Amino acid sequence: MSHNSFGHLFRVTTWGESHGPALGAVVDGCPPGLRFTLEDIQVWLDKRKPGQSRFVTQRREDDLVKVLSGVMPQEDGSMITTGTPISLMIENTDQRSKDYGEIAHQYRPGHADYTYDVKYGIRDYRGGGRSSARETAARVAAGGIARLVMPGVTIRGALVQIGTHKIDRNNWDWAEVGNNPFFAPDPKIVPVWEEYLDGIRKAGSSVGAVVEVVAEGVPAGLGAPIYAKLDQDIASLLMSINAVKGVEIGNGFGAAEITGEENADQMRMGNDGKPLFLSNHAGGILGGISTGEPIVARFAIKPTSSILTERQSIDAEGRNVDIRTKGRHDPCVGIRAVPVGEAMLACALADHYLRDRGQTGRQRER
Amino acid sequence: MSHNSFGHLFRVTTWGESHGPALGAVVDGCPPGLRFTLEDIQVWLDKRKPGQSRFVTQRREDDLVKVLSGVMPQEDGSMITTGTPISLMIENTDQRSKDYGEIAHQYRPGHADYTYDVKYGIRDYRGGGRSSARETAARVAAGGIARLVMPGVTIRGALVQIGTHKIDRNNWDWAEVGNNPFFAPDPKIVPVWEEYLDGIRKAGSSVGAVVEVVAEGVPAGLGAPIYAKLDQDIASLLMSINAVKGVEIGNGFGAAEITGEENADQMRMGNDGKPLFLSNHAGGILGGISTGEPIVARFAIKPTSSILTERQSIDAEGRNVDIRTKGRHDPCVGIRAVPVGEAMLACALADHYLRDRGQTGRQRER
Amino acid sequence: MSHNSFGHLFRVTTWGESHGPALGAVVDGCPPGLRFTLEDIQVWLDKRKPGQSRFVTQRREDDLVKVLSGVMPQEDGSMITTGTPISLMIENTDQRSKDYGEIAHQYRPGHADYTYDVKYGIRDYRGGGRSSARETAARVAAGGIARLVMPGVTIRGALVQIGTHKIDRNNWDWAEVGNNPFFAPDPKIVPVWEEYLDGIRKAGSSVGAVVEVVAEGVPAGLGAPIYAKLDQDIASLLMSINAVKGVEIGNGFGAAEITGEENADQMRMGNDGKPLFLSNHAGGILGGISTGEPIVARFAIKPTSSILTERQSIDAEGRNVDIRTKGRHDPCVGIRAVPVGEAMLACALADHYLRDRGQTGRQRER
Amino acid sequence: MSHNSFGHLFRVTTWGESHGPALGAVVDGCPPGLRFTLEDIQVWLDKRKPGQSRFVTQRREDDLVKVLSGVMPQEDGSMITTGTPISLMIENTDQRSKDYGEIAHQYRPGHADYTYDVKYGIRDYRGGGRSSARETAARVAAGGIARLVMPGVTIRGALVQIGTHKIDRNNWDWAEVGNNPFFAPDPKIVPVWEEYLDGIRKAGSSVGAVVEVVAEGVPAGLGAPIYAKLDQDIASLLMSINAVKGVEIGNGFGAAEITGEENADQMRMGNDGKPLFLSNHAGGILGGISTGEPIVARFAIKPTSSILTERQSIDAEGRNVDIRTKGRHDPCVGIRAVPVGEAMLACALADHYLRDRGQTGRQRER
Numbered sequence A, B, C, D: 001m002s003h004n005s006f007g008h009l010f011r012v013t014t015w016g017e018s019h020g021p022a023l024g025a026v027v028d029g030c031p032p033g034l035r036f037t038l039e040d041i042q043v044w045l046d047k048r049k050p051g052q053s054r055f056v057t058q059r060r061e062d063d064l065v066k067v068l069s070g071v072m073p074q075e076d077g078s079m080i081t082t083g084t085p086i087s088l089m090i091e092n093t094d095q096r097s098k099d100y101g102e103i104a105h106q107y108r109p110g111h112a113d114y115t116y117d118v119k120y121g122i123r124d125y126r127g128g129g130r131s132s133a134r135e136t137a138a139r140v141a142a143g144g145i146a147r148l149v150m151p152g153v154t155i156r157g158a159l160v161q162i163g164t165h166k167i168d169r170n171n172w173d174w175a176e177v178g179n180n181p182f183f184a185p186d187p188k189i190v191p192v193w194e195e196y197l198d199g200i201r202k203a204g205s206s207v208g209a210v211v212e213v214v215a216e217g218v219p220a221g222l223g224a225p226i227y228a229k230l231d232q233d234i235a236s237l238l239m240s241i242n243a244v245k246g247v248e249i250g251n252g253f254g255a256a257e258i259t260g261e262e263n264a265d266q267m268r269m270g271n272d273g274k275p276l277f278l279s280n281h282a283g284g285i286l287g288g289i290s291t292g293e294p295i296v297a298r299f300a301i302k303p304t305s306s307i308l309t310e311r312q313s314i315d316a317e318g319r320n321v322d323i324r325t326k327g328r329h330d331p332c333v334g335i336r337a338v339p340v341g342e343a344m345l346a347c348a349l350a351d352h353y354l355r356d357r358g359q360t361g362r363q364r365e366r
Helices: A038-048 A097-105 A113-120 A126-131 A133-149 A174-179 A189-202 A230-239 A252-257 A337-357 A361-365 B038-048 B097-105 B113-120 B126-131 B133-149 B174-179 B189-202 B230-239 B252-257 B337-357 B361-365 C038-048 C097-105 C113-120 C126-131 C133-149 C174-179 C189-202 C230-239 C252-257 C337-357 C361-365 D038-048 D097-105 D113-120 D126-131 D133-149 D174-179 D189-202 D230-239 D252-257 D337-357 D361-365
Strands: A011-016 A022-028 A065-067 A071-073 A079-081 A086-091 A154-162 A209-216 A244-249 A267-269 A275-277 A295-301 A311-314 A320-323 B011-016 B022-028 B065-067 B071-073 B079-081 B086-091 B154-162 B209-216 B244-249 B267-269 B275-277 B295-301 B311-314 B320-323 C011-016 C022-028 C065-067 C071-073 C079-081 C086-091 C154-162 C209-216 C244-249 C267-269 C275-277 C295-301 C311-314 C320-323 D011-016 D022-028 D065-067 D071-073 D079-081 D086-091 D154-162 D209-216 D244-249 D267-269 D275-277 D295-301 D311-314 D320-323
Touching: A011 A133, A011 D022, A011 D086, A022 A133, A022 D011, A038 A065, A038 A133, A038 A337, A086 A133, A086 D011, A113 A126, A126 A133, A133 A337, A154 A174, A154 A189, A154 A337, A154 B252, A209 A337, A209 B252, A230 A244, A230 A295, A230 A337, A230 B230, A230 B244, A244 A252, A244 B230, A244 B252, A252 B154, A252 B209, A252 B244, A252 B295, A295 A337, A295 B252, B011 B133, B011 C022, B011 C086, B022 B133, B022 C011, B038 B065, B038 B133, B038 B337, B086 B133, B086 C011, B113 B126, B126 B133, B133 B337, B154 B174, B154 B189, B154 B337, B209 B337, B230 B244, B230 B295, B230 B337, B244 B252, B295 B337, C011 C133, C022 C133, C038 C065, C038 C133, C038 C337, C086 C133, C113 C126, C126 C133, C133 C337, C154 C174, C154 C189, C154 C337, C154 D252, C209 C337, C209 D252, C230 C244, C230 C295, C230 C337, C230 D230, C230 D244, C244 C252, C244 D230, C244 D252, C252 D154, C252 D209, C252 D244, C252 D295, C295 C337, C295 D252, D011 D133, D022 D133, D038 D065, D038 D133, D038 D337, D086 D133, D113 D126, D126 D133, D133 D337, D154 D174, D154 D189, D154 D337, D209 D337, D230 D244, D230 D295, D230 D337, D244 D252, D295 D337
Parallel strands: A267 B311, A311 B267, C267 D311, C311 D267
Antiparallel strands: A011 A022, A022 A086, A065 A086, A071 A079, A154 A209, A209 A295, A244 A295, A244 B244, A267 A275, A311 A320, B011 B022, B022 B086, B065 B086, B071 B079, B154 B209, B209 B295, B244 B295, B267 B275, B311 B320, C011 C022, C022 C086, C065 C086, C071 C079, C154 C209, C209 C295, C244 C295, C244 D244, C267 C275, C311 C320, D011 D022, D022 D086, D065 D086, D071 D079, D154 D209, D209 D295, D244 D295, D267 D275, D311 D320
């Protein structure tokens, strides 16, 4: 059982709160013999790091990751995995706990305050404690390890919708994702989103978004029906991200609207003698098993619940209160969810990759 | 690990293929002391049973469930659970395996034929074998047990969309669901769907759909962050249903389009002295934990991939072939997915209900 | 979580009671492409079957196993596994429930009657219900599947002690195990045990025993430290067998009595260029990982608690009672534990074999 | 799946190597609302700490534990658990990695060197890396948390045998355990062991031992048949301790030697109106479920494999070598296994305690 763990052969356990001394992840099951540098992991944390533009929270965290176990340090500064658990730690440095004193006994609408109190009878109110999106730093670190596991697999994500403003998929250019503060693959949407989000931000409001994550180079045959389907495990991990309210694979909810003729991807033998799908409505998964086509998943993030407008709520003593959430927050938490979604997809794939091939058998035969 | 199992304290393992002698489920972790009759389980199987209208497959199966273990038979014909695993078996009776001979070596587009062959190198092609939606009979039987576990919880489902035809939510009436062959909660949509689906059926085509499942009376406090969130586990189980391509909780993808002011559910103390949510955009779950409001989930089912129109594909020997799927099939498999979705929701909730309360401690103290 | 399941990649779930209609096992994770006949499984059940000599219970059960799923039947009567769950069922035929009416409310000393009642508040008293050693038939069937998984691995067991009468290990001859009703590897102990057990049996008494199970041909490298050590998982499964009170690996408790010089197995390169252990005190496992030497485990079985001598106990209403257990029972339940121990060892090894190599990756590459 | 985790509702994941920067445990599933101080955990680590007498390794580690998450710090310096994962870290301070350079490519007999290399193809040879008994510090810290979970349960351990020298059970006095460097409950054995172990130590040799751990105050009803039996889980965890080769419950292997009349514990109603067992051969467990009597388990620890006598072995390149193990080691590693065994028993019981009662349901109702 796994309140704070996920995966089976590639198994990640995260720990830590928003305002504790540190947070981290233990990655268990990483195959031995993989060489990497700290920078290979840090690069993903930097992508998720707060304070990088005016559209995300102004909390300042360096989010420097430490590797405490599971590797043999090499003379060139790199590390080689040994097959033992990799403990990753990120220290919290910029905690302004005083921001939260007022809400220690009040339930912020849309947050987990009420439900944590109901469930546990005690709650670390400082920055949302364990329910803070800060926990996703640990996921991103673990995702960095997951990426090492699968040679030839590329995992990328992009923001495809903010509020009702969607990208034009005809403009999709992966190279553009790094050129704007939104991870937008469509350069033409950038000024639209900038103007829209500036308005949201200045109003002390927030808005939802949709993220798309894609894995290319995934071998056919990953996933284990009936209850360890690849799409099921991807859905589970994406839904576990803070504020996510919907997940779809391939054409997703769009599949409900079309006919069997339109939806089912036809096949032909390719010129290279390999099976070829003529389309990818399935998002790379049939019967819970990867087809070899790109894995495509999308998830919807609700608007940040922390807003400056006064809202009706109650407190722990059962009194009606009106709350305005102070503290530093993201006007659109969906932006920073892009690297988190990538990490979750990487972890899900790494887990099924190892289930299929075993943790160490392959290594031994090389 | 659990290729064919799900749940932790309420744990279900299913087995069986479309054209084997039988299929079934082992339900492990059901608390002792629950009294039920065979009819209490059979009623849900009857709801899912094929051949009940022209809009579903004409395969005829009685789907009679047997209870092989885990209960003490009582003199009045009822049974009482003992806390040991409950083995449920449904025998297959109407198997027309000859329908499938032709496709033994051909990959039907949209089906799991290709991926099973890639993964396993062998495939029970008869009716899709393990990948057949027939496996969901076992889920529905297990769901019948799950419903016994939680006193006061009501779990219901309805079809809310076929193709682009959506119900009018203002007309929602749960009492109507049993009055039409679609599990439609809106009586006005019924003639529209009838006409539309008749066209689809006669054309040998198929179409997708959206199902909504709702659980009322769920106590606040179920669900275990961070990686055993209630919404995560619901999403996982709904996505595991055959042909499901998307899942959402509460307002789901709609949450991406609105602001924090619109989305976060405000609270007030109710006249009964209990906390009251003024809306339920969250679908009854905050921070992965139930709020006490109704749990609301929707899932999108792709159109049945078995259609009479000839489609391009390949065979196991790597030759291009054109396939027209024969056999008996559902023009809209989404209809029969309603009781399956209910069962999955029931199982997810029963599991978290027991995690919270323990398997037997409560019983002992009564 | 797994009240009634064990294993991870080779995962077995058993169900059924002593006096229900049937019992069985679902074997999940068996690799595809393995060909076997019903006889390949039945042979192990026949070995465990009651009523085969005067030294075991006179209950008569054919214990015929049925395979309900997970295989493609072949024209020659054999079956090939498909990678989907294999459902094995054994129907109960010789149930004399009336034997047990008297003890429905009395707690037999040494049995699980009291603890089941305390835990569950209800108990299937007929033949001990789920706590009956009859459940081990399902284990033995599953073990038959497990043996198919590992080519070149031989798993055998023998009885090495009854009461204080131990075999002479110098006489060990595996070929003798099938030549006597005790699975004794030492033909000289047979008349001793016969005379001793005849006395026990006629006195309506019972006695304990020790079983040794050995796996040869196990590749080096199986087992996953720190908490999925091969010896740990073997100990867990052997301890799960009814009436087992102790487990040891290699020289076991004997290791406590000797020095490091005596205990640690030295190594040399063999003439075949392979590493060679000069002894096997470790029982084939170092640091939780197999060495390539034979895996050797022993377990102690307590005397059958069902005896004809009157014993002091209480009943469910809290009254003192004196009980004499009727019904048919084994004077030395350790005898029939031999095939059960073999099955548990086979399952533990199959699980780790697949963890190491993956469920299907190897198959695909052939 | 759980290479480096154990437990289900009380779930512990450990990480770290002998000579890495730190090691630790993440304890997931600890109920909320438990107040403790750092000293409550440190006390158990101090008991296990090396360098406390001439009979254990002279490595000097303070083994100071830090709590990095899962608690709300209180003004008085204590902490209250919040139900979120508790991350415990112990920094390594006295690492003499240079001691191990020579054996980087040689396989020490009796150690995990060979098997780790076979399995992983890479090995942290510094102090045995992950296979070092230093990992047990993390277990002991986790055990400290486990003890908090069960009010009224007392868990104690003692050394009962070194080599062939056994304590006299008639002299058993728990109060004596803290009065000698062996955790011996029999003061008369102390001079015997001192003299014997001094000889072993001076000879650069080592010897095995047997530890007994006892839990009193355990409520009846813990444990979940058939494959999550309490004795099974205790055996699994005790066998997972480094160097353990045998485990027994109650009279253990002794049960094999006696009759049903002698072995089965009779019952009577006590004067307090509660069920009373007249003996405890079962070691507090029947049918895998606790009886309410003390849980009694013993485990055998092999002699430390690190000895000064030259031994035959091979190196990673397949050459014969003769090895004499340098470095600081325990002449009888069984001594320091006492607090480790206690910790494992505490964790197993805490897990089943929570399975029975649920993680949080009870708390909410107080």
